[in-house]
Amino acid sequence: MSSPRGPKACGGGAVDRQIHVLAVDDSSVDRAVIARLLRSSKYRVTTVDSGKKALELLGLESSELREIPVVIMSSENVPNRINRCLEEGAEDFLLKPVRPSDVARLCNRMR
Amino acid sequence: MVLHISSALTASALHPLLCFCFHNTYPEMENASGLHRQLASMKKNLFDQGYLDEQFYQLEELQDESSPNFVEEVVTLFFRDSSRSMANIDEALQQCPRDFHRLDKFLHRLKGSASSIGAAKMKNECTRLREFCSEENLDGCLRSFQKVKNDHTILRQKLENYLQLLRQVGPVDRASRSGS
Secondary structure (H helix, E strand, C coil): CCCCCEEEEECCCCCCCCCEEEEECCCHHHHHHHHHHHHCCCCEEEEECCHHHHHHHHCCCHHHHCCCCEEEEECCCCHHHHHHHHHCCCCEEEECCCCHHHHHHHHHHHC | CHHHHHHHHHHHHHCHHHHHHHCCCHHHHHHHHHHHHHHHHHHHHHHHCCCECHHHHHHHHCCECCECCHHHHHHHHHHHHHHHHHHHHHHHHHCCCCCHHHHHHHHHHHHHHHHHHCEHHHHHHHHHHHHHHHCCCHHHHHHHHHHHHHHHHHHHHHHHHHHHHHHHHCCCCHHHHCCC
16 A cells, blocks of 8 residues: 555544544545545544554554554545555445445445 | 415515515515525536536535535635646646656546536536546656646636625525526
């Protein structure tokens, strides 16, 4: 994967079962859109503009990081790259521009 | 008499025009519906002329009471972002020697954000520009980029007008906003 981007869903704490998504994208437009899409589906959302910032924010060990489901978002419809993402362990791959139906599909899978 | 009034209120809740008639504000309603028509017509033009596509509807659908200025916010972000991208592209095209790989990165960025707001004409021209870039066809790039700049300027003006009108109309019910 050339760039670490995409929303990650963290399991909620014991009391609050709401899923908290960390959305990573260098485009302010795409951050605004994905945040709105996820929030309208009742997810809690934090946005950052780089993979580096995402890792700093998470501050986790690699073993813990591996537990976090990752969804890749990209505007490039390149099948072998998409397959690689999925093979490397991504939960899903969303093609931009992301639609409410994409988020709905994710919601169902993340239950 | 009580029954009569309450049924009128029920009817007015269902039919906005009726509501305003009963409350004697017909002139305001007429003005508001005139603005609605103008707004709908403006939007239809933007779509018919290919400036916007389905994705813009998606953005409008995401606007509601919890996010009442969403469309304007995203459009503002887009023009800030795209202006920066275009300045970078300009510079990359002037640079000697040309770095087409670097140029493509900026184009990818511009195309992506155009696509995210439904700026169809810009997105399509960016696609063509990327093709010229991949061929390292400088002349093609320059001609295509000029088109992108023009599309950008026109879209900016049209969306500014549209958003200004949208602000005047105020909270618009979804039924009148969706569709063309």
